[in-house]
Amino acid sequence: MHGQERRHKxxxxxxxxxxxxxxxxxxxxxKPTTFRDRCVQRFMTDSKLRSGSFSRERxxxxxxxxxxxxxxxxxxxxxxxxxxTTETEFGEALWSEYLKLTKQRAMRPVYFxxxxxxxxxxxxxxxxxxxxxxxxxxxxxxxxxxxxYAGGGALPHLPGIDMLRKDLPPKTGTGEYITYLKLDxxx
Numbered sequence: 001m002h003g004q005e006r007r008h009k010x011x012x013x014x015x016x017x018x019x020x021x022x023x024x025x026x027x028x029x030x031k032p033t034t035f036r037d038r039c040v041q042r043f044m045t046d047s048k049l050r051s052g053s054f055s056r057e058r059x060x061x062x063x064x065x066x067x068x069x070x071x072x073x074x075x076x077x078x079x080x081x082x083x084x085t086t087e088t089e090f091g092e093a094l095w096s097e098y099l100k101l102t103k104q105r106a107m108r109p110v111y112f113x114x115x116x117x118x119x120x121x122x123x124x125x126x127x128x129x130x131x132x133x134x135x136x137x138x139x140x141x142x143x144x145x146x147x148x149y150a151g152g153g154a155l156p157h158l159p160g161i162d163m164l165r166k167d168l169p170p171k172t173g174t175g176e177y178i179t180y181l182k183l184d185x186x187x
Contacts (some may be wrong), residue, residue, distance in 0.1 A: 048062070094148075095146050096117060097118040106183060153179045
């Protein structure tokens with residue numbers, strides 16, 4: 001271990017906007033290109049505030065009423081809100097990323113950890129939320145368009161990914177870790 005570099009990906013799972021960010025806005029681009037711009041645009045849309053037409057107090061009231069956590073700062077305020085993903089958005093991202101990994105072929109096995117990493121990066125969600133969504137789909141297949149079939153076995157060693165306890169996949173009904181998934185979808 002000595003001398004080896006350890007890396008873990010961390011995804012922001014909440015939107016972060018400061019009052020300073022809001023004050024500096026004149027007009028939004030139609031398609032925000034940065035995470036910050038997307039957060040500011042969503043805040044402005046959620047709060048129904050127009051750029052340049054609100055006070056700090058109005059922004060605070062609007063943020064609180066729309067479920068943002070407000071962290072006051074000496075000369076500013078930070079607004080935080082968990083990024084929510086609908087079941088439909090999750091299902092579409094899951095299917096799309098699966099097809100990329102299988103070269104557009106259904107019912108081909110992919111490593112659970114590899115699919116989780118791709119979907120979590122795309123949706124900015126935690127691995128635990130991914131695991132919970134997969135469990136829901138497996139346990140209630142009639143509710144979802146995408147069908148998920150899990151298989152257990154020995155955990156793969158993927159280059160550049162150290163398996164920590166928090167990275168372990170959920171277990172199958174027989175007590176093995178889910179190591180691969182196969183997906184199918186009725187069109």
